[in-house]
Amino acid sequence: xxxxxxxALFFIQIFVNAQFSERNLSSxxxxxxxxxEQKWLTATVPGTVHLDLMNHQLIPDPYKDENEKKVQWVENxxxxxxxxxxxxxxELENQNADLVFxxxxxxxxxxxxxxxxxxxxxxxxxxxxPVKNNLKVxxxxxxxxxxxxxxxxxxxxxxxxFTMPETPRSFVRKAQYQFGWDWGPRLVTAGIWKDVKLNFxxxxxxxxxxxEQKSLTKQKxxxxxxxxxxxEKEGKYSFTTDKTxxxxxxxKGLNKISVPFKIENxxxxxxxxxxxxxxxxxxxxxxxxAQIIDKKDETIGLRTIExxxxxxxxGKTFYFKVNGNPMYAKGTNWIPSDSFTPRxxxxxxxxxxxxxxxxxxxxxxxxxxxxxxxxxxxxxxDENGILVWQDFMFAGSFYPSDEDFLNNVKEEVKDQVNRxxxxxxxALWCGNNEIDEAIVNWGYQKQFKYSKEDSLQVWKDYxxxxxxxxxxxxxxxxxxxxxxxxxxxxSIGWGHKESLTEGDSHYWGVWWGxxxxxxxxxxxxxxxxxxxxxxxxxxxxxxxxxSGQPDLxxxxxxxxxxxxxxxxxxxxNEYMKRDYVVPKDFVKYNYxxxxxxxxxxxxxxxxxxxxxxxxxxxxxWQLNDCWPVISWSSIDYLGIWKAxxxxxxxxxxxxxxxxxEIDGFLNFYAINDDLKKFEDIKVExxxxxxxxxxxxxxxxxxNGETLDGIAKIDHIExxxxxxxxxxxxxxxKLILKDINKKIIAENxxxxxxxxxxxxxxxxxxIKKISPTEIEISTDVLxxxxxxxxxxHFSDNFFDLLPKTSKKIKxxxxxxxxxxxxxxxxxxx
Numbered sequence: 136x137x138x139x140x141x142x143a144l145f146f147i148q149i150f151v152n153a154q155f156s157e158r159n160l161s162s163x164x165x166x167x168x169x170x171x172e173q174k175w176l177t178a179t180v181p182g183t184v185h186l187d188l189m190n191h192q193l194i195p196d197p198y199k200d201e202n203e204k205k206v207q208w209v210e211n212x213x214x215x216x217x218x219x220x221x222x223x224x225x226e227l228e229n230q231n232a233d234l235v236f237x238x239x240x241x242x243x244x245x246x247x248x249x250x251x252x253x254x255x256x257x258x259x260x261x262x263x264x265p266v267k268n269n270l271k272v273x274x275x276x277x278x279x280x281x282x283x284x285x286x287x288x289x290x291x292x293x294x295x296x297f298t299m300p301e302t303p304r305s306f307v308r309k310a311q312y313q314f315g316w317d318w319g320p321r322l323v324t325a326g327i328w329k330d331v332k333l334n335f336x337x338x339x340x341x342x343x344x345x346x347e348q349k350s351l352t353k354q355k356x357x358x359x360x361x362x363x364x365x366x367e368k369e370g371k372y373s374f375t376t377d378k379t380x381x382x383x384x385x386x387k388g389l390n391k392i393s394v395p396f397k398i399e400n401x402x403x404x405x406x407x408x409x410x411x412x413x414x415x416x417x418x419x420x421x422x423x424x425a426q427i428i429d430k431k432d433e434t435i436g437l438r439t440i441e442x443x444x445x446x447x448x449x450g451k452t453f454y455f456k457v458n459g460n461p462m463y464a465k466g467t468n469w470i471p472s473d474s475f476t477p478r479x480x481x482x483x484x485x486x487x488x489x490x491x492x493x494x495x496x497x498x499x500x501x502x503x504x505x506x507x508x509x510x511x512x513x514x515x516x517d518e519n520g521i522l523v524w525q526d527f528m529f530a531g532s533f534y535p536s537d538e539d540f541l542n543n544v545k546e547e548v549k550d551q552v553n554r555x556x557x558x559x560x561x562a563l564w565c566g567n568n569e570i571d572e573a574i575v576n577w578g579y580q581k582q583f584k585y586s587k588e589d590s591l592q593v594w595k596d597y598x599x600x601x602x603x604x605x606x607x608x609x610x611x612x613x614x615x616x617x618x619x620x621x622x623x624x625x626s627i628g629w630g631h632k633e634s635l636t637e638g639d640s641h642y643w644g645v646w647w648g649x650x651x652x653x654x655x656x657x658x659x660x661x662x663x664x665x666x667x668x669x670x671x672x673x674x675x676x677x678x679x680x681x682s683g684q685p686d687l688x689x690x691x692x693x694x695x696x697x698x699x700x701x702x703x704x705x706x707x708n709e710y711m712k713r714d715y716v717v718p719k720d721f722v723k724y725n726y727x728x729x730x731x732x733x734x735x736x737x738x739x740x741x742x743x744x745x746x747x748x749x750x751x752x753x754x755x756w757q758l759n760d761c762w763p764v765i766s767w768s769s770i771d772y773l774g775i776w777k778a779x780x781x782x783x784x785x786x787x788x789x790x791x792x793x794x795x796e797i798d799g800f801l802n803f804y805a806i807n808d809d810l811k812k813f814e815d816i817k818v819e820x821x822x823x824x825x826x827x828x829x830x831x832x833x834x835x836x837x838n839g840e841t842l843d844g845i846a847k848i849d850h851i852e853x854x855x856x857x858x859x860x861x862x863x864x865x866x867x868k869l870i871l872k873d874i875n876k877k878i879i880a881e882n883x884x885x886x887x888x889x890x891x892x893x894x895x896x897x898x899x900x901i902k903k904i905s906p907t908e909i910e911i912s913t914d915v916l917x918x919x920x921x922x923x924x925x926x927h928f929s930d931n932f933f934d935l936l937p938k939t940s941k942k943i944k945x946x947x948x949x950x951x952x953x954x955x956x957x958x959x960x961x962x963x
Contacts, residue, residue: 155340155429156229160277160331163218167326170213170280180331181477183240183324184214184281198474198762199682201696203320210285210323217278220333224272229335230367232270234277236262238329241309242282248275258309258328259507259528259547261554266333281325284309294537297592298583300573301532308543311504311530312471317700318757318766322474329477339366339385341421341429343553346396347614348437356398356437361614364390364421373422380422403458404436404559406497407520408465408789409810412436414517414559436517436559442619450636453661454751455498455522455562463744463808464752465787466498466521467491467769468665471505474761481511483774487759488515490770494780495787498522500624500664500754503568504530507551516560523560524664524754526624527551527605529567533574536596541604548608556617564609564620566601569641571623576630624664634660639752641665645735646706646767651713655739656795659746666739667756669700669707670732670779671725672771674923676763679773687721698765707731707765714888716961723960729778730889730919730957732767733932736779740786741793745804747845755783778919778932790842792818792871794884801856801884803848805838805871813842815874818849822857824865825895825916827937831856842879853886862886863893866916868936883934894918894958897935906948912940918957924949 160180167178167187178187185206188194194209195202226232234247241258244251247269255262288303299305304314315321334340343363350357362374366385374381374392381394402413413436420430441456455462472487473479491499499516501508503526516523527548534540555561573579574597580590601622609618626638634640640660644650646668655666671677678685680697688694689704698704711717711731718724736755743753760772769780789809795802805816816838822831838848857865867884885892897917902910911920917935922928927946935941 154427155334155336156226157335158220158333160218160220160333161327163220165216165218165327167214167216170215175217178216178326179477180216180218180327181238181329183326183328183475183477185209185322185324186475186478187326196682197320197322199680200693202682203322203696207321210321210325211283213283214281214325215278216281216327217276219274219276222270222272222275226335227267227270227272230267230337231265231335231340232267233334233336234264234266235332235334236264236327236329237332238327239279240281240324240326240328241284241307242287244280246276246278246280256308257543257547260308260543260550277331279327284325285323291535295535297585297589299533299535300577300579300583305532305534306540308528308547310471310476310506311528311532312761313474315699316504317703318470318764318768319699319761320474324475336367336429338368338370338423338428339364339372339421341419341431342389344419344431344433344557345553345614346417346433346435346557348439348616351401351403351437351439354400356401358396358398359614360394360396360417360419362392362394362419364392366390370423373425375420375422377418398437401437404438404517405520406457406462406522407492408495408497408808409457409460409462409520412518412520412559433557434514434517435557438559439616440522440562440619442563442621444637449749450633450661451638452751453638454748457522460810461748461751462497463747464498464522464662464754465808466496466500466754467758467783468500468502468754468756469505469508469758470502471508471761472759472772476506479509481509484509484511485515486774487770488512488519488521490774490776490780491521491758492519494769494784495789496521496783498524498562498752498754499758500524500565501526502530502757503528503565503624507555510554513555513558513560517558521560522562523558524563524565524624525555525561526565526568529570529600531569531573533579533593534570534596534600536599541599544600545604545608548605549612552609552612556613561617562619564618565624566605566620566622568624570597570601572625572628572641576628629658637661639664645739649706649709652710652735652738655735655742659742659750661750662752663739663743663750664752664754665756666736667767668710668732668735669703669728669765669767670777671707671728671765672760672763672768672777673773673775674722674725675775675925676771676773677725679763687725689721689724694765697763703765710735715890718960718963720963723955723963726921726955727960730932733778733782734889736769737782737786740783741791744786744791744806745793745795745845747806776927776931778921781930781932788880790871790880792848792869792880792882794867794869794882796853799853801851801853801867803850803869805842805846805848805880807842807844807879813873813879815839816842816846816848816879817872817876819870819872820851820856821868822860822865823868823937824860825893825937827915830860830865831858842873857886861893863891889918889957890961892918892957894956894961896958896962897956899935899954899956901952901954904942907945908942909945909952910940910942911935911954914938921955922952923954924952926952 165178165180166175194206197203197206239255243255245253284307288307291306292302313323345361347359369387420427445452625641627634629642639662743750757767760768763772793804820833869882871880897913913935915937926949929944
């Protein structure tokens, strides 16, 4: 073999070794044990200690029966995890090796081959540790020793001279909901909850890429690519974008570079309801002597977003302007979709966000008591046009501000912002959930007998974290167009009049205050970021609460254990008595509780939308559940749509026609949230009895104006509408049409509460059209038709008009479909 060939082979070998390589140590054989014990048991990584204990049948499933009580001991123990992995001589030829922990929960000590490398104290941070000098050829042992977060938190709390509410959770940088919430169990976990990687690299590595959008027009997008590169060897390198190769000189250590990037005739990323959520994949690479040593892909969307707050005669606006257009925000609040986060699959993320899109949403708020969600969550939001209001993970308590805590928070914010900032779905960074409100309104200072100095210290601590540390970290980490920060949600508590005239609002007069649903017509804020009402989940979800044969009774201890709000059953029952006949049978009670929840939220959403543009956003509490539970969710833990989610889909349509009863008159509103206008709109109104007879036909009612936003169409005295009819036996049918007589929107209005309607028994018939489509028909009005079967129905809990039929698609074929309507609950 000649010298030229030998040199070429040697040169190739150098650069094979020079390329970045990554090993996933999560796939190695892991073990765990209680630190008090000697015996090691098999473990799963990523995972949690509860899941590992369940796999070995050392604890029962806490989601079943009343088992949550039986596993509380786990949070007070210390737990050890370990694995052995091989490293080859060839791998050790690399110049650098980094051990990367993407998620350790929470207080841990990391040992490699018996040497302590690092102590960790934050579930939300990424821990990168250089380990080249600690590795050896052959077997290596990695061990992580976890301390009880509860016990460490209690020790930290002792350092504060006054009692902090929610101790010890506010001292611990981990998911706050794990300590128990009024919709979730207390399951304070420990373990390796995200992947562990071993990365080998040479010369330099591409640490981070930020894409700054300098300007955006229909003709061109001007971007700047900001690269952060860590170099082991100084010298000449090149940085390559999709289109251009840039020669750069790197010094040893951290280097920051910026290069221009243009996209001609760009496709805009549009929120759901306005168009396609178009994205671009940009590819970057780092080269040394023309050989790629590291590379990164980033998916971006081109859009502009602004939070508009301008003083007006009623207070101050609060709305989002997207791509230059004011956007009415329609959406929900997100909590972690499992108490054991490692078992939230990519498929579950994709399904829940697709469910948001299918329900005509364009925004979701990631609530501050959970976790910064997996990349798959934000990817799904990017793809489905769902904007994200991103809380930082602080909720409903007071938090310390000692130097260690503040530094920890700063690094947490930087880690998460660097990970998430290129997602086009991110619309807002919010400091916390309900902490300003907790300090001002919840009476903790009186409860814990604070001195004046204690109270001042709490406020000082709050300002330090949410008005200094977090916004300063954002300024360091974000490009200016991405830095939209809101310190707290809500900005003003719901007992104060200003909560309705400026900022965002959490209105809880309904539910907590037990005010009637009708109060929503009066308490309309500028932007409703929380409000809600509970409903019992699907029968399947209720049955899943039991390990054995389910006993479906409200008095059953298992069902009671899965209602985490102390007054929950009482509140549901009191509201139900106001609007419905309260069934004694559990199946019917379950059904009516869902109708009740949907009715309340429909009234809230419609009140908000009628107030456009005074109100420019409505995000109900909450989308999902972390276990089988009676809660405010619209989709239960099993992924089954409750009546609320079907109603939300209808209430969030881009075009709706809504009614409002005031002092014996009926007002009609046409609302359009689309970018396109509708010319010369027309409304048809019919009064129909429950047998289908048209009693009053006002098909000539016209407005003749353009629908661009909201239009108040008419104002009619109710007695002139229904005349000689009994209001309990008729309904109003509304159809909104455009200039071409095409139906834009439809709606029904009932003049009485559901319990007062004089319904007759419908003869519901279900005909199979195909394995995945049925047609349901009725002879008389069938109110709130409920279809039951092991499949997802394209519509459910709907009103079926007299002598009509409706086609329903099924997600999968099913042998048996049963039906129920409101009549059955009123006539046992």
